[in-house]
Amino acid sequence: MRHEPIAAENQVRVPVRPSEPNRDAPAYLRISGVWKSFGDFLALKDVSLDVKEGEFVCFLGPSGCGKTTLLRAIAGLDLQTRGMVVQAGRDISVLPPSKRDYGIVFQSYALFPNLTIEKNIAFGLENTGRPRAEVEARVQELLALVGLASQAKKYPAQLSGGQQQRIALARAMAISPGLLLLDEPLSALDAKVRVHLRHEIKELQRRLGVTTIMVTHDQEEALSMADRIVVMNHGVIEQVGTPTEIYRHPKSLFVADFIGETNKIATKLVDAKRVAFGAGGLRCAENRLAAGAEVTAVIRPVDIIPHAAKASDGEAVGTPENLLEANVVGMEYLGAFWRVRLAAERFGETPLIADFSINAVRRLGIAAGGQMRVEIPAERLLVFARSA
Amino acid sequence: MTFTKSTASSLAVLLLSSSAVLAETQLTVYTSVEAVDLDRYKQTFEAANPDIKINWVRDSTGVMTAKLLAEKNNPQADVVWGIAATSLLLLKGEGMLEAYAPAGVEKLDPKFVDSDTPPSWVGMDAYVAALCYNTVEAEKLGLTPPKSWKDLTKPEYKGHVVMPNPNSSGTGFLDVSAWIQTFGEEDAWKFMDGLHENIAAYTHSGSKPCKMAAAGETVIGVSFEFPGAKAKSSGAPIDIIFPEEGSGWEAEATAIIAGTANLEAAKKLVDWSVTKEANEMYNAGYAVLAYPGIAKPVEHLPADIPTRMIKNDFEWAANNRAKILEEWQKRYDSKSEPKT
């Protein structure tokens, strides 16, 4: 099996984690059978989930999928209609927010505009019986932690968005909560700052070891930050898994489609390992669907392997029968890679989209109007039952 | 409930009302007497009765009467002082007055004392209907001064007469009631029909027509003698005319509110109100006093006012008040604007 290396900065990177949290540890946060109704509308339908201590979990899904509703239920801000939430062995299902143990950061940062940065951070530390000096020391520590020690006397409006978000984080962490809740913390920031802060937040979380739940609709954010991703849609959890699992082995068409880009081919299953494709078939990843089932076959553009128009000696082909001849209909230069539109009689109406590295395009001489061959790796051609 | 009530009121007092120092006996006295005179009465009375303090609650007769009637089931006043006898009769009809014959009441002119024994109210002085006539404006318009009430219906005065609306002014009602008593019902309404043709405005207050005449806003103000004399003193070019048919009048009177917790103190105040000394003080503004024979003439007013007063039947006036006012409103209020 051979893959073209894809060195695309803005392509999805799937980091390998050396120190994943212990999967056998008992759940720190256990959500079981949670439902939420707004009138007739069911925003959460029987959601159950375990979060381990120290884990960074992302709730990912399109808007209206219920991810924020689930977060607010955990925070006690919008109580679930049914179901139980247990944190650190304590049933917190119906506790008011003030009786729970979490820090929260909102998309709007919600910094108190009339208080200085240090007063904002100290807000949760005052009136707790701590001596003043201790509070001050803790504030300095947190300021240093987020790298804004010099800004202590400034007001929030005098800081940039990214700085404000870091202050919000520091404020939430001030009381050393058992759980950190992040509600779309990066969406209000511009792209560069966002990428930078992703890394910073993740680092901070790892260092402090605080169990963290982040809500996001940005798959890149989820893939790059989370230990585990909870993909939600229409109020249910579609899939829970590590970023690699979610990306490589989506359990549903929705997940496959939502994470990364896909070519979708409506077809029929010939047998357990083959789908019909034009005049012939393609080998696909193994599945348990019955032969003859109506299916959607899915292949990601980055998974399509380019080959020169003419076969050469020593050419490595993983699945020879999945090697297709194609016309290059159009090419789009996207900076780090080329997006290529391919067509052939076999493809039918819809062209196939493939992402090729700049390197590959140069080496194979791929050009619009030309011809080439592409290989669709069988284990990457995922098949999902097509619901009517 | 008692608890909440007292808590609420004491809270309210604590928070919001001026903290009056509590003296021996506090008398709450409702009055319509001229504001300037009140201090003199208070000082004189309190000098003679150092254990009693007077708290004046002062407003116009109409407002005071409305207030007293509104408080019928929960009276706040101990004494009413210097309020129109007709108003007091309304209160008497509600059983709100404590009958009491003050020491020395027999010395008063009987028409200033309630007809029942013991009397429910005793008079202090009287105000008498009069016309205020602006000589400067009259000259400009070439008018001659009226001599009688009936003169007021003459066409030359059209648009130059202002009188108080009897529905909102006690003075207005005393005029109407006097005309009915003097002319007889039928003639009185005929007279008022004629007068209505000449009226420029009906005012809410009884002294305003005179003050309007004093300011030249009108030529003739149907009012009473007191504001006339006052305006004349301050230099307004007016004459005070007492029409020859006789003038309606109203007694200012004093009464004790039934159920007062300070009955003894209240009696002392009423006793004092009928003394010669008190009556002499009323003379400062009023030419006609309840205590006969001691009145000195008031500047700008004739000495013979008592002879110009009609015989006034307060009881009749009080008992027919509602009917008269209804008739008046039917006749003149609805006509006051031309229908379009």
Add this chain to the structure above:
Amino acid sequence: MAASAAAVLPPGKTLRQSLDRDDLVKRGLMVVISLYLLFSLAAPLYVMLSKSVSIYCFDLSQFEFQVSDETGANWNAPATAQALNAATGAVPAADLAAGSDSRLAATSFFKDFSFRSPVKYRLRGTSEQTRWLVGSQPGGGITWQEFDSNTFRRVTLRPMQAYGLDNFAAYFGTPALSRSIWNSVLMASLSTVITTAVAFGLAYALSRSLMPFKGFFRLVTALPILVPSLLPGIALVYLFGNQGMLKGLLMGHSIYGPIGIVVGSVFFTLPHAFLIISTALSISDARHYEAAASLRASRWRTFWTVTVPGARYGIISAAFVVFTLVITDFGLPKVIGGQYNMLAVDIYKQVIGQQNFEMGAVVSVILLVPAVVAFAVDRLMQKRQVALLSARAVPYQPKKNPRFDALCFAWCALVALFILTIIGVCQLAALVKLWPYDMSLGLNNFAFDRMDGGGWASYWNSIRLALLTAVFGTVVVFTGAYMVEKTDGFGAGRAAFHFLAMLPMAVPGMVLGLAYIFFFNNPANPLNGIYGTMAILVVCTVTHFYTVAHLTALTALKQIDREFEPVAASLKQPFHKLFFRVTVPVCLPAILDISIYLFVNAMTTVSAVVFLYSTHTQLASVAVLNMDDAGDVAPAAAMGMMIFYTNAGVRILHALFSRVVLKRTQSWRIR
């Protein structure tokens, strides 16, 4: 995905959040403020409604008579007055309807009555409630009372209280009263058309021209807010009364009546209309004008196709505000209305003049109708305007156009002249010794202690009322608005509270004041203790002006991040810490605006408090009314000017305070 298809909520109990101390405190506060509005608004209005259907009539079945023969020893069978009246027809049914102080002579039932006759009469009631008078002595009860003929002629029967719509029937059956509906609507409509047009002209000139002195004109336009609505009435008397300086301009028409009401109404409603319309004009989109210009549309056409439609919600809203202000105003028609009856004045006349509280309540109910309708329409318009506001528009930049600018300047100068003349004339009247016979200047009109109306004490009372209203009102209003805007759950309670908070705008002051008499002046009411105190004036004034203050607070609170409360809760900090350290400081400008608004209105209000003040709580604004009422017009003008100086002074203080203190406390706003 499979699970989502046919998911249904499993049966079971819906979870309810357990409450922490903060929740309990918040709920407690909300209940307290709701109770406040309930007792200061809803309950009095309800009592007033029930008063309007309380009637008096002579119930003849209540009275029973017995007549003796000439010896006075033998009595005939007792007969009720009803039976006697059926036999003689002496009292027609129409005369049985009555007021609370109506009397019916007992002798009316006996045709051959003679007071000289030796015949004796007996009277008793059929119930303990039966009441009559012997002369002026009250009598009643169910035991026989015997009278000789001479005493019997002095017996008068008294009416009984009952419930029914007779008061309304009587109202509509008395043209003198029901005409006021038409009068009020006519005056309000005329004033609305004129004020809206004048205000539009002003706002248009100030926003679309480059004329000079814009700041000055804005300042002058705001002045009428600082004086009671009575003041223009007084000024008009001096200008156009029989001794008026400009009487000739009226060409023989009298200023007392419709003309005076309309002119005065335009004066005191102008600032309100101007504010609303200029806001509407200032949000118009410049791009529309550019489009019109590129289509070569004439200025006139642009005006009608772009300007007017763009500001239409503002214009409609202003129109309804003016209409409501005029129809519910009491001071102005009282001073200048002459014989032209208006609803608000009728209430006063019925209650103060005739002590007919029931008819006062009837007129109040009738006055509520147009006010509520205008209020409802206005709310509807406001909702639409919000949508318009949220659209991002490019602000319009006026271009130089000397002719147009001159025209605008002339218009503004004319309006400013009108406003300054009114105030200037009052100032002059206050200083002239005896208009028109002694025009020398002096301060004798400021010797209030020599006049009716409460003297200087009333002025200090007004200051006290204004301060208390500003402090107490701001606390109540802001806390209430916070509870509505920033608490979770308890939705029905919050909605009900918001409704109560919006209601005062639809309730005319006279109606509120009268409702307070009925509600608080009742010994059975535990709150009876505040009747006649400064407290009831404060409560009444706060309630009267609640809505605008509430909306101001709400607008400020809506601009605060919704997530502050969750953040504070997650930091385990009590809500009052957040409230006092963040919410209040951030809203400080709005809080100051609210207190100034309440202060100025407490200084100028007449309508609600005119029924509620007592001797120790006489007010300057009411003193203006009473002095004018008593014919002391010049002192009334002087007191009106005192109110003006005070309000102007407080406004200036507010401006200075805003500059100095807000600069320090709001430094965080500067980036």
